[in-house]
Amino acid sequence: MNKKLMYGTHAIGEAAIQAGCTCYFGYPITPQNELPEYMSQRLAEVPGGVFIQAESELAAINMVLGASVAGARAMTSSSSPGISLKQEGISFLAGSELPAVIVNIMRGGPGLGNIAPAQSDYFQATRGGGHGDYRLVVFAPASVQEMADLTFHAFDVADEYRTPVMIMGDGMLGQMMEPVIIPKPRKGKKMPEKDYILTGARGRPARLVKSLILDTKDMEEHNWKLVRKFKRIEERETRWEGYMLDDADMVVIAYGTAARIAKGAINRLRREDANLRVGMIRPITVSPFPVKAIREAAQTIKDFFVFEMSTGQMVDDVRLALEGQGTIHFYGRPGGVVPSARELGRSIARRYYQAIRKRKQ
């Protein structure tokens, strides 16, 4: 296995190629331009590779829909404002049950916001984003290696469940370089046959892929079907990482770049002079959310410290997971501000000591 020093965006691109992605459609927006640039070069080397710089995000996501229904593994990427534009197509992909991988390298918002790393699109990503009753599968990598691994895996998940999947990174993860081992395709991995794709009705009945279901009873059943599918995904695909949980009195819950900073903060707090017993639960899938892991932690731990680079979005999911158990502390830095581990550590320590005092009273 060759370890290479790569940008996060390039690692996503190469992992996609290795996963068999032959189609990329996108529109320029900072801070993710290195990904379409990488794909424009790499897909020219891949047999049947298609790269189109589309006229808009709307066009790009609908080209993905076309390539997907034609049977190819297809991807698009963008950053926050561009992902807003893609929501129409994502809703159609979900409704038509078509696989696709969508990358969001988040930046500060709302509106045009800025181009600094942020985590303010959590609601949009995990609550559907587009119109209608559907859920998106959302992976939140926290390193360049994970960007590669999860992108590779995302194509399998998309195909297996016939669903759009999002990779949610941020400007920091996209732009930084780390050593990475790009996953290679495994031989003999069985994927479900794509018996829905359009190839021309040769020797078989004509196929129809659509999301328009005028009969309300059928539409209702379709909605429940999507719910059942997501439940299956929840049971089988939910991922999270536990860090120093065994003796923890307080758990930090953070994902992506925020989790990287939190790990640094926890390491500082655990130094012998302070020795604060703080651990972390890091959701790797933010949708489905690792509810069970948090509930289990709540049996022994009473204080949960949620850190996000937003004004507080995932904290709602933590609240729902805890169902009133424990105490939630929140620290948020929206707008593209990336606090240091020292800054975050101070905030965690303050809440930690307050919690101890409260318990003694």
Added chain:
Amino acid sequence: MKKVYQRPRSLRDVPMHYCPGCGHSIIHRLIAELLDEMGLRESAICVPPAGCAVLAYYYLDIDMVEAPHGRATAVATGIKRVRPDNLVFSYQGDGDLAAIGTAEALHAANRGENITVIFVNNAVYGMTGGQMAPTTLSGMKTTTTPAGRNPRSEGPPIRVCELLQGLANTVYLERTAVNSPANVMKTKKAIKKAFGVQQKKAGFSLVEILSPCPTNWRMDAVASCTWIDEVMAREFPLGVIKEVPC
């Protein structure tokens, strides 16, 4: 006895939902006849629009995928790039192609995507109840231009073929109508030519078809056909707008 007329294999044996006098059913049949005659039924992939013709997939017995409103040419682009040997065509109305989907259509044409667009121009939004379309004629009354379309505030109607004509990669653009037997035959020829251009992998082709909408025009079927000749075809001249030899 010799059979001289029958339902094309590519057309399903089901009643259509279109209003009496509507042109969609004629255009569907022409496409179905051509798919049969050109041996393309098993190769064809169609992208119907949002609009009256969204249900085209219940009538044409070929592979179909539904696109969001206006995005048919983007979806068709994705399909065709993956399956260059299939016949890929979109079927779009005037609102779909020339309002919400203008950017997609223009850029697919400019890239010279090797697809065919069947563009049905009936000068109104039919499905939603007769609102102003980008192709509504100046002075024409619709449910959102009760005093008639004012070209100074709403703009004059957009001539799609002429708009695309200047793009280097458009290969074949023709405007026809389905308001008389002669025009129906010309429409069939035009679609045949467009499919032929695609088979030769020559590039982007579009057939604009002036089509009656008696319901929203508040006319009977005969008057609608006359109106196409006397009013609509003056704004949208029939004929080959552009043909690059291929």
